[in-house]
Amino acid sequence: MTEEKFIFSSGSKKKIFTTIGAGLVLMVLGTIILLNKGHHSAHGVAEHAVEHHGSPTWILRIIKDLWLNTVFFSGIALVGVFFVAFNYIAQAGWSVVVKRVAESFGYFLPVGGFIMVLLFLFFQHDLFHWTHHDVYEPGEHFDEILNGKKGYLNTVFFLARMVIYFALWYLIWKNIRNNSLAEDLNSDLKYHDKSIFWSAIFLIVFGVTSSTSSWDWVMSIDPHFFSTMFGWYVLASWFVSGLSMIAIIVVTLKENGYLSVVNSSHLHDLGKFMFAFSIFWSYVWFAQFLLIYYANIPEEAIYFVERLKNDVYSPIFFMNIFINFAFPFLTLMTAQSKRQAIILKIVAIAIIIGHWFDFYIMMTPPLLKQEGGLDVTILFIELGSIMIFGGLFFYFILNGLSKASLVPKNHPMLQESLHHTVHL
């Protein structure tokens, strides 16, 4: 078959840069709005906020959004690599035609890692309560629970872990990617075998680091709270967003005349993935909720008290369940809806928005207390931050996508994928 390459036109680049620019403008506007209305409530916030926090709410909110988006989009990038890896290990044939899309997600990993390390170095005291020295020293702020977690939650080990995660993910992805590119030039089967080897290594690394990274980056924002389901919960959220991102990009490429080899059966399989893992997310979410509800241990239950019994966050909490469970469940239920590109795209966009709010509800309450609810400023600050990070994400992965053929040329299962048919 003829080589098909994605052309990252200057028009698309311009659109992405415009989006990033508009996002910056929105964030600045939102900050101005927040500063104007924030004066009268500033005193109340200061009482609620943890004593150490010197930064005013608007700075805290921007830092929180930067962190949230970095974690969210790095997770999506990671899931792209995960998708490639588990398809190699499962010897899946159907996914070969969409493999390059998932593979290109790895190009965002070093960017996400770089931003995350910078954010942690500069804003750790705003984001993470446990980074303050005085909670470990005898005195007014001494915290016995945090002192007990000192072996794991300390700045040096945390930073080392962060660098190691990204380094491992990036290096393994680089190996898989290089073998995949080398396979395009030379049909030797050894590249396929090497890809399987590196995929196996990735799955082992990912199995551990997906949990530990979500403890680090999400759960330790609220350092007293812990839940053994949290790693899975974050993984499920990342995974279903990543699958939706793959579906969006595949459908959009198809709409623009690329990837003509992708037929409705491939879309059907992507839709099944989104459907199944939306339910998986709901299952994990509910398993965590039910255990905490039933056991009713104060340091666990506080997580749901903060979110469910709070007028500021309970709308987001219920919207989260609706948009991430009920909506994809009902929309993608029938086989026909999974095969329609437009329905798949709508649901995928809804899932990504829903899971962005899932991360929002995980991170915001401990950081912003009563100041993080749904109001007009969310359309400026939060939307702006999504536009900036989404723009960056798309810039790097589309740039990576344009570097190689859209469909692997010598993948041993290419023919199976080209003739893939789901019988109804």
Add this chain to the structure above:
Amino acid sequence: MEKGKNFVLGIFEDEDVLVHGVEQIRTEGVKIQEVFTPFPVHGLDAALGYKPSNLPIAAFLFGMTGTCLGLTMMIAMMGYDWPMNIGGKPYVPLPDFIPITFETTVLLASLGMVGTFMAICGLGPWNNKPFMFDPRSTDDKFVMVIDLAKNKLNNQQIEMILKNHGAQEVNFKSLN
């Protein structure tokens, strides 16, 4: 099976030949009543022009019955018949009931589907000698059944068409 009917049986040995044969034979105007295969053949339903089964509707109805029965059972027991204070929770704690509701839904949906399927197919303890056109369809042959009364063509014409499209042998069977 209805008595007094005459059937043509086309015996095929290969599933790809069968699926293509079914398409060709249908385009030549022969109405196929049924094809018996030793294992599920992908694409055969579409080739035969079958509509998707209505079994999912039965599954949904049975599942909803399970949901209602499960919830009713728990609310009646835990809320009214013998209320117990468990961990200070309300007498009717809905989150706690969800796993059990899920289980009763799945239980009734699956049992109901099996029951419906067996009733439709006439399978059950009352039917210990099921009718078979050709017992080899449970082993290694694919058996295509054509009802002569529903076709305008005669025996010889149908036999010719079947042989042309890959049937290894063609038999006639009359029920009486």
